[in-house]
Amino acid sequence: xxxxxxxxxxxxxxxxxxxxxxxxxxxxxxxxxxxxxxxxxxxxxxxxxxxxxxxxxxxxxxxxxxxxxxxxxxxxxxxxxxxxxxxxxxxxxxxxxxxxxxxxxxxxxxxxxxxxxxxxxxxxxxxxxxxxxxxxxxxxxxxxxxxxxxxxxxxxxxxxxxxxxxxxxxxxxxxxxxxxxxxxxxxxxxxxxxxxxxxxxxxxxxxxxxxxxxxxxxxxxxxxxxxxxxxxxxxxxxxxxxxxxxxxxxxxxxxxxxxxxxxxxxxxxxxxxxxxxxxxxxxxxxxxxxxxxxxxxxxxxxxxxxxxxxxxxxxxxxxxxxxxxxxxxxxxxxxxxxxxxxxxxxxxxxxxxxxxxxxxxxxxxxxxxxxxxxxxxxxxxxxxxxxxxxxxxxxxxxxxxxxxxxxxxxxxxxxxxxxxxxxxxxxxxxxxxxxxxxxxxxxxxxxxxxxxxxxxxxxxxxxxx
Numbered sequence: 153x154x155x156x157x158x159x160x161x162x163x164x165x166x167x168x169x170x171x172x173x174x175x176x177x178x179x180x181x182x183x184x185x186x187x188x189x190x191x192x193x194x195x196x197x198x199x200x201x202x203x204x205x206x207x208x209x210x211x212x213x214x215x216x217x218x219x220x221x222x223x224x225x226x227x228x229x230x231x232x233x234x235x236x237x238x239x240x241x242x243x244x245x246x247x248x249x250x251x252x253x254x255x256x257x258x259x260x261x262x263x264x265x266x267x268x269x270x271x272x273x274x275x276x277x278x279x280x281x282x283x284x285x286x287x288x289x290x291x292x293x294x295x296x297x298x299x300x301x302x303x304x305x306x307x308x309x310x311x312x313x314x315x316x317x318x319x320x321x322x323x324x325x326x327x328x329x330x331x332x333x334x335x336x337x338x339x340x341x342x343x344x345x346x347x348x349x350x351x352x353x354x355x356x357x358x359x360x361x362x363x364x365x366x367x368x369x370x371x372x373x374x375x376x377x378x379x380x381x382x383x384x385x386x387x388x389x390x391x392x393x394x395x396x397x398x399x400x401x402x403x404x405x406x407x408x409x410x411x412x413x414x415x416x417x418x419x420x421x422x423x424x425x426x427x428x429x430x431x432x433x434x435x436x437x438x439x440x441x442x443x444x445x446x447x448x449x450x451x452x453x454x455x456x457x458x459x460x461x462x463x464x465x466x467x468x469x470x471x472x473x474x475x476x477x478x479x480x481x482x483x484x485x486x487x488x489x490x491x492x493x494x495x496x497x498x499x500x501x502x503x504x505x506x507x508x509x510x511x512x513x514x515x516x517x518x519x520x521x522x523x524x525x526x527x528x529x530x531x532x533x534x535x536x537x538x539x540x541x542x543x544x545x546x547x548x549x550x551x552x553x554x555x556x557x558x559x560x561x562x563x564x565x566x567x568x569x570x571x572x573x574x575x576x577x578x579x580x581x582x583x584x585x586x587x588x589x590x591x592x593x594x595x596x597x598x599x600x601x602x603x604x605x606x607x608x609x610x611x612x613x614x615x616x617x
Contacts, residue, residue, distance in 0.1 A: 157279075161286035163391075165293040170386060170455040172297050179378030180244055180303065182385045186369040188256060191237045193362035195230050195260045198355020200267030205350070211271045212329050213336035214347060230260055244378075251307040258314040265321035272328035277321075285317050357494050364501045365390070368508065368520050384517050386455050387465030391439070394476065421483055422545065426552045430606070433477040433559050434599035438592050440473040441567035446574075446588035449581040457581075468521040472528050474560070478551060480535040483543060492538045500531040559599075566595060 162185075170178050203211040238253035269278040292313060296306045339347070363370075369388070373381055443450060447467055451460050481493050504527035511519030540547050567588075574587040 155282075157282045157286040158289070161289045163389075164290055166389070167454055168294065169297060169301075170382070170459065173301050175379045175382040175458060177301055177303075177378075179376075179380070179382035179385070182369075183244055183373040183378070183381060184241060184252070184303075186366055186373045186385070187237065187240055188259065189362060190366050190370045191233055191256060192260055192263060193359050193366075195233050195256070196263050196358075197226070197229075198351060198358045200263060201354040201358045202347075202351045203267050203271045205354070206271070208272050208328070208332045209336040210339075211268070212332035213339050215329065216333055216336070217339055217344060230257060240374075245303060247304055248307070251304055251311065255307050255311050255314070258311055258318060261318050262314055262321070265318055265325060268325050268329075269321060272325065272332065274324045274328060277324045281317060281320055285313065288313055353490075353494065357490075357497060360494075360497050360501050364497070364504065364524070367501070367505065368524060371508075372517075372520070380517075383459055383462045384465060384520075386451070386459045387462030387517070388469045388521050394436075421486065421543070422549060425479065425482065425550065426555070428482070429478045429552055429556060430603050431600070432479070433556055434603050435596055436473050436477040437559055437563045438567070438595045438599070440470060441563050442588055442592045443467075443470040443473070445567045445571035446585060449585040449588060452581040453585040464518045465521050468518045468525060471522070472525045475529055475532045477556065478532075480532050480539075483539045484535060487542055489538070489542065492535070496531050496534050496538075499534070500527045503527040503530060563595065567591065 166182070169181055173181070203214065206214065234253040234256045237256045238249040241252035242249040266278060266282075269281075289310075292306070292309045296302065296309065369381075369385060372384055376384065444467060447463050447470075448460055451463060451466060484490075484492050504524045507523035507526060508520050511523045513519070515522065536547050536550060540550060570588065570591045571584075574584045578584050578587060
């Protein structure tokens with residue numbers, strides 16, 4: 153929930169900005185965010201992922217062990233990144249260097265502070281802070297856009313907002329740090345070496361995951377004009393709750409297996425995988441066909457008619473959704489095979505980068521989006537193969553192919569009929585969009601209701617279809 157509010161705020165602001173300002177201003181606006189997320193992933197050096205791996209007292213002990221020299225070098229590293237980020241923004245528009253550099257520094261600090269709030273279990277604080285932050289984030293953008301959209305003024309206001317949020321975070325972090333440090337055990341030299349090794353591994357994996365989501369936008373932000381980048385960005389926009397949903401389902405399965413001894417054997421984990429796929433497919437499949445059939449209405453209503461030219465970029469991007477209807481890494485995580493997960497992520501990233509240019513030459517910007525889709529399907533196949541070897545079960549047993557295929561065909565038919573009916577009855581994009589959204593919501597609710605009723609059957613009898 154804490155991550156959901158900022159993600160939702162970003163999406164609301166991006167949609168509103170695309171409707172209210174011209175494509176040149178919007179493209180510059182999105183160039184800053186696309187480059188910021190990549191720089192922040194590098195600037196946090198995997199520390200948020202590391203501290204969340206340990207208990208609150210262990211995290212406090214790790215913070216205590218960090219030497220002044222190391223902190224100083226890290227500060228210099230962040231400063232160098234801030235200068236580079238500022239220079240990139242100065243290249244995009246004059247008078248943005250200092251504000252961009254400061255914004256990067258405070259944003260990095262916010263990410264680190266949020267991780268500490270979570271590890272210190274200050275859940276109410278982080279939810280409240282992020283909720284208020286999300287409201288103010290939206291309010292600042294709405295006010296700035298209504299006044300004519302001045303990017304330098306917007307950055308200044310966001311810096312003040314982030315500083316206020318950081319100060320509020322520290323009011324909770326400092327007392328909790330002192331409390332947990334008092335109960336922390338001393339970290340031995342050998343243990344500290346293991347922690348640093350894990351830190352390096354987690355840092356690399358975290359950077360790769362973020363790069364995979366943003367590297368195409370980062371590269372194109374350096375090459376494309378503002379107008380074309382605006383079109384590509386909107387064509388590849390990600391629904392904010394989907395990554396949270398994927399992570400939640402996979403984590404829930406892993407926790408279930410960890411807490412139930414009977415579910416620790418490989419074959420006994422399959423029923424829960426099937427049930428997870430059933431639930432995910434009831435959300436992902438309808439959403440996929442809604443995006444495919446109502447693509448023009450979606451882009452014109454959510455963004456604006458000027459971004460309808462991104463329609464085939466959008467279609468290529470959505471082709472990745474069906475593969476999201478299955479928790480491919482759940483068993484690997486439960487078997488502590490992070491090495492396989494990391495290897496798959498690295499190869500996935502490399503493959504996407506290799507495919508990017510030839511597919512761009514073949515298809516244009518839609519080919520760039522498609523390169524990441526193809527690499528994701530390869531990654532899914534790799535994870536399935538490795539999972540099959542680990543629990544010694546064939547792939548045909550791991551995935552409920554008949555169930556998923558049947559649901560895929562039913563949803564495709566429903567949305568095809570709905571789309572052609574909407575086109576025959578309604579002539580405006582808004583009316584077609586409302587019709588498609590109504591079908592989407594009804595279908596998801598009905599499907600989840602059916603799946604809920606079949607819960608016990610899906611768990612106790614994995615062969616039942």
